[in-house]
Amino acid sequence: MACLSWTALIPSAGRIDLDSPAETIDRLTNLDFPMRGAIAALHGEARRIVDAPLCLSAAREILARVPEGGVVAILTGFPEFPWIRRGVAETDGPVGPCEPHFAPVIEAAVRGIGLVPIPAAGLDLKSLHPGDPVCLIEATDEAVDAERWLAVRGPALVIAIERPGRSVTGAYHNMSGRNVSHCLNNFEDLFIEAESRGIWTIGIGDGGNEVGMGALQAVVRAQVAAGSACGCGCGGGIAAVSSSRSLVTAVVANFGATAIAAMLALLTDDREALPWPALELQSLDACVAAGAVDGQHNECVASVDGLAADAYGAVLELIADAVDRARHRRSV
Numbered sequence: 001m002a003c004l005s006w007t008a009l010i011p012s013a014g015r016i017d018l019d020s021p022a023e024t025i026d027r028l029t030n031l032d033f034p035m036r037g038a039i040a041a042l043h044g045e046a047r048r049i050v051d052a053p054l055c056l057s058a059a060r061e062i063l064a065r066v067p068e069g070g071v072v073a074i075l076t077g078f079p080e081f082p083w084i085r086r087g088v089a090e091t092d093g094p095v096g097p098c099e100p101h102f103a104p105v106i107e108a109a110v111r112g113i114g115l116v117p118i119p120a121a122g123l124d125l126k127s128l129h130p131g132d133p134v135c136l137i138e139a140t141d142e143a144v145d146a147e148r149w150l151a152v153r154g155p156a157l158v159i160a161i162e163r164p165g166r167s168v169t170g171a172y173h174n175m176s177g178r179n180v181s182h183c184l185n186n187f188e189d190l191f192i193e194a195e196s197r198g199i200w201t202i203g204i205g206d207g208g209n210e211v212g213m214g215a216l217q218a219v220v221r222a223q224v225a226a227g228s229a230c231g232c233g234c235g236g237g238i239a240a241v242s243s244s245r246s247l248v249t250a251v252v253a254n255f256g257a258t259a260i261a262a263m264l265a266l267l268t269d270d271r272e273a274l275p276w277p278a279l280e281l282q283s284l285d286a287c288v289a290a291g292a293v294d295g296q297h298n299e300c301v302a303s304v305d306g307l308a309a310d311a312y313g314a315v316l317e318l319i320a321d322a323v324d325r326a327r328h329r330r331s332v
């Protein structure tokens, strides 16, 4: 589990036109570049529910919910090769928490983006200074007591990015319907417990089988391959049932997180809130060097859900360009 201190995110939107860049980035990040087939239906339903650009809605909630120095807990880690021991971390998603076998990749991702990964075990959160560029990573195979975990860390926000979510049968699946339950600890309980306690939650996913995508269940069952019949033998489909307060879809889940960061940069007038594309590519390279694999073809190369680094980076550049264009327009 990772806890990030987010500071200096003070709203000062000024006269920036948010609707236009938000709409552009929302559409861009939900275009089916890798031709995976599911995102149009998922995004259409999410937009119907949220009734606004998803990234803008989530970013506004972050700023409203997280005080200066507040704790944000992030759940991530999606297993590939589930038939080999407990799976191998994929390149989409990683900044956060984890089972110990995902920790090296998540630590590498954090380091690649310029933050310092710190083992959380035994560390008092109060010993951190607001603004410290660190990410606490709690790697454990021991089942967590969600109520106690939340009481001790006191997160203002819990985010799940590309983290498998339980289906109606209780089994966890990858998009092709394979059962990955044995690869995972019970971290999803933190998200569900946070939801029930009124702690704000953001679910970011690209297939409808991730934590927080429960509002999309009907669409997943009807329109996503393996949505209603996984074939793993559990008797259900891959649709995740846990719901989130802010629902964010993207064709590659990482893009959903980047889209939110883009909106934070505009809302706070702090360009640094959006990582430079080169930094994100550096993070991708670091993940791969630590053994992460692409979620679509499973090769250990700089690629995310089938998008090679050049194409992946091009989308990040377009997001950054939309932000810079909006900021420039305000100043002219």
Ligand SMILES: [Zn+2]
Pocket: 169, 171, 173, 177, 179, 230, 231, 232, 233, 234, 235, 236, 237
């Ligand atoms: Zn199943």
